[in-house]
Amino acid sequence: MNQRGAADGCGEPQGFRRHGGAPFTVSVVLPAGGTGERTGLPTPKQFCTVLNRPLISYTIQAFERLSWIQHIVVVVAGESNALMTDIIQRFQHTKVRVVSGGATRHRSIFNGVRALDAGKSGATPDVVIIHDAVRPFVEEDFLFEIAMAAKENGASGAIRPLVSTVIATSSEDYLDHSLERSKYRASEMPQGFLYHVIYQAYQKCSEVDFDFGTECLQLALQHTGTQAKLIEGPPTLWKVTYKRDLAAAESIIKESLCGSACIISDGSERSRELGQCLQRVMGSFDMELDVLPDVIGDASCLSKEWNFIQLSVNGSGLPEVEETVRALEAANRALLHPIVVVWVRFDTSDGLSIMETGARPLLLVELASAAKLQNILLYGIHLHFSEKDAGWSDGSVKRLAELTYTLIHDRNAILAGQMLHA
């Protein structure tokens, strides 16, 4: 998710295609019944929203965008059923089925596994991937590795180096001994299983396993003799557990959305110059900018980009901004992430002060309110200089770039419709 391609949800399928087609079928079980007590928030963490969208929808999307994933079974506590169904409709998820969880994590996962049974979903998958709803940043290449290793070994799982030393305690909370870190790993998600391995492991489970077992890999070992292949995963696999993790997740998602922007010039010489100048300065923020004459004519920009900077010199420019917003709405582009449109109004009129030209047109307020309902965040920035000067000053372009970057990066819906000054 911290790469551009991962966030756009419309990249080419890699994985199986690159490796020569899908040699077996893969489906997913996402246990999402947790209550999230540890976040300190009233909402279970998988349903907490980041940029106005529940975390679980990001996790679903991480799988749904992969052509080689067939079905995604989300297992929720009974009382969350309606909420989950609403999320699926609102974000137009297509591969998801919702089933009700059991009293413990293992009972819930088994419910999910059973829901993938041939009789219920058409065809039993060869491999089942089990993942946490609160680990939204899983990448295709790693999922591919897990699926392949599960096919070959019967079971596979993500591991990470231990962050802290693990110690054994005596009965009365005194140090007994510390473990040698190099021999142990943290077991994370995703994990992969041949369908019959995970099914059999749960069928043979005792009630104690169902109630207190923590590790699917251990159940597969114990009940089917399958020794799981362990694969070190990236740090982005971490589990959103505390309130602070929601802030971390938000920052990763925001970063993934601000790697590039599309500058739409109004066709004038001045506007092209300003666009090129802005392109240079924004490079220092690690943001790539394409300069285009208009957005409507460029389908690739309209279908991929999360950020648009529309330049207008001396004219109002708002009708063109409205056109851009309409095109984005028509393409249903802001379904998964808010899109930012920054209207840069550039004024070269002499004699008029900021007091007179820099105010906020009411049309901007109205346009921004309407756009916000479609998840499109529209802001204005006013930039003035006198024709008597040689051109814009480095200082004002730098301020313009900083303001533009901060608006794009922060995606703050409260500031939509505001007119800032560079």
Next chain:
Amino acid sequence: MNQRGAADGCGEPQGFRRHGGAPFTVSVVLPAGGTGERTGLPTPKQFCTVLNRPLISYTIQAFERLSWIQHIVVVVAGESNALMTDIIQRFQHTKVRVVSGGATRHRSIFNGVRALDAGKSGATPDVVIIHDAVRPFVEEDFLFEIAMAAKENGASGAIRPLVSTVIATSSEDYLDHSLERSKYRASEMPQGFLYHVIYQAYQKCSEVDFDFGTECLQLALQHTGTQAKLIEGPPTLWKVTYKRDLAAAESIIKESLCGSACIISDGSERSRELGQCLQRVMGSFDMELDVLPDVIGDASCLSKEWNFIQLSVNGSGLPEVEETVRALEAANRALLHPIVVVWVRFDTSDGLSIMETGARPLLLVELASAAKLQNILLYGIHLHFSEKDAGWSDGSVKRLAELTYTLIHDRNAILAGQMLHA
């Protein structure tokens, strides 16, 4: 740090005072020589800035504010010596001494412990607390528990429940077995030691211990027979390790600064009414507001508050804003955290549109630029209504509250000097 008192750095000492004076002396060693490869950032994470201040300064402050902490020895890699000295001067830390680290974590900690030797710092402390520079949110009550337990048991350490299942791997990356979670804990920081215990543990250390040992508690057990008392700490003790953790730390610090604000009315009836109305609405954001006639007369507000909302009805109001900013500068109030001042300009003039009254006065730009150099972030919000209406609409006060809250919460320096519209 996520409580109001923890952030202001000027609360009453709790701990020893509450428990009846300081029965023994306590000093601190902060190893800060890490290179921070895992953050994916060029700067070691302890020197990464959050709200314009390096993380290590927050950690130092967490100890320095406690009257019962004598000395803080920061152990840095040789090449960071000048940087560290600069940080101490810039943020006016008074209890800190910098010493150079060794080749490994244990050699560095031992250097720090030796620097607390009587010959070098006046008096050897009874108890040494060892903490990580990248765990800035340690609270006084927990430090007190650790110090007391070290005094009583010779050694003590913070533990946390394991977040992930810990598994033993076979030599070829296959699952061997998983550990029973209830018998193990993650060992965290801070840890406490009687001075002679930690000193002796290191003196008896082998070269292998110095180079590969991970756990001070284990060394104390092995070389002095001291069985450490383990105390479960809060989740805020987590270690800032990855880039995402910096975002998490920033969100905790920002939350800690936006729990309350001080409204300064201009004395007019209208302004008092607006203040009370704002007070009610901001309550829904969990922000407590005090309404005052002016800031200069109220020393407690000036010395404690991180956020000021200055109301002016129909007049310019900027001279009063300048007075507030000057008072805050004179009190050196924004040394540790940026202070936010929101100037709310409230317009009741009929016939004048936003186009005419809502523009940004150049004086605001100049004031904000000067204030920013002192770590004071000044923003303007314009609110207009016609006298013909009964009063302000609920909608515009709600927008005012949302904008004010977002400015206070985000503390975005790039937006300082902007004039927003409610």
